[in-house]
Amino acid sequence: QVRLKESGPGLVKTSQTLSLICTVSGGSISSDNFYWAWIRQPPGKGPDLIGFISLSGGTYVRPSLKSRTSVSRYTSKNQFTLHLNSVTPEATAVDYCARAPRMSQYNYWGKGTQVPVSS
Secondary structure (H helix, E strand, C coil): EEEEEECCCEECCCCCCCEEEEEEEECCCCCCCCHHHHEEEECCCEEEEEEEEECCCEEEEEEHHHEEEEEEHHHHHHHHHHHHECCHHHCCCCEEEEEEEEEECCCCEEECCCCCECC
């Protein structure tokens, strides 16, 4: 059974960097041919892809976030990460990590995490 679990700080300050880790169990980010994705859902809105990292290590970030967002991985720990710079309180959302066999089709999700941004 594949499981994904998000982890991060309890709080981040405005203009600082939000860093999240997704720990994968029951599967391997370095040998399983999937996209490993970060998805953000603002309050009252639907989920949107932030970006992903593929088996080869190639990454994609949504163009509107590209200047301040990076996705990477630690293969030895079976983890992938999200770094989102210059956060603001208005951008507080639930962030999920997920696995996708093909783009926009997610078959496993983490439970999500919401990190408050203090002003």
